[in-house]
Amino acid sequence: MFPLRSEVLLDGKAESCRFRHDENDSTLHLAVYRNERIVAVATICQESLPGSERHDEWRLRGVAVExxxxxxxxxxxxVKLCLDHAQNEGGxxxxxxxxxxxxGFYETLGFASSAPPFQLPSRGDVLFHEMHYVLPVEAVSKTG
Ligand SMILES: CC(C)(COP(=O)(O)OP(=O)(O)OC[C@H]1O[C@@H](n2cnc3c(N)ncnc32)[C@H](O)[C@@H]1OP(=O)(O)O)[C@@H](O)C(=O)NCCC(=O)NCCS
Structure with a gap:
């Protein structure tokens, strides 16, 4: 997982390929293997939005396909499997x-951004968007 993250997302820099909540019990890491080699990865972890203290917010990280x-x-x-996990955990x-x-990829999957784009100190060459996806609430059965 870490080598693909580094290669695709971090210009090969291995030192920043570990994320804060990687080791949490509730975090889900997914990988697709081809011929015993990882070719696609994604992670979702419980992490509040910046400035929020809610516990039902989940952050998608390290989405990378060879x-x-x-x-x-x-x-x-x-991404779909990550969203399912967050939903199942009460997200x-x-x-x-x-x-x-x-x-555009995230918009295709139903994510939306409402705030202006921003830059990260570590990646001054790239514009980033904070994107949100409202997880569906399970329908409550009205039987009986
Ligand atoms: C972005 C990325 C994860 C997409 O993975 P992928 O397996 O190629 O995407 P999919 O084949 O599942 O595409 C799903 C849909 O998104 C669209 N899509 C994929 N990449 C897109 C992009 N960069 N811009 C706009 N739409 C995109 C596809 O056309 C497809 O739409 P459709 O179902 O209507 O045809 C992959 O291109 C990648 O690893 N990019 C480099 C790393 C990166 O930017 N990761 C995101 C971190 S912010």
Missing amino acids: ARLRGYGLGRLL RLAWCTARESAR
């Missing part, structure tokens, strides 16, 4: 910090 396997639906599948909102080039 370049030659993009466009086959792996990204969509991994109400999923969010991510999407780089400009991936904004």
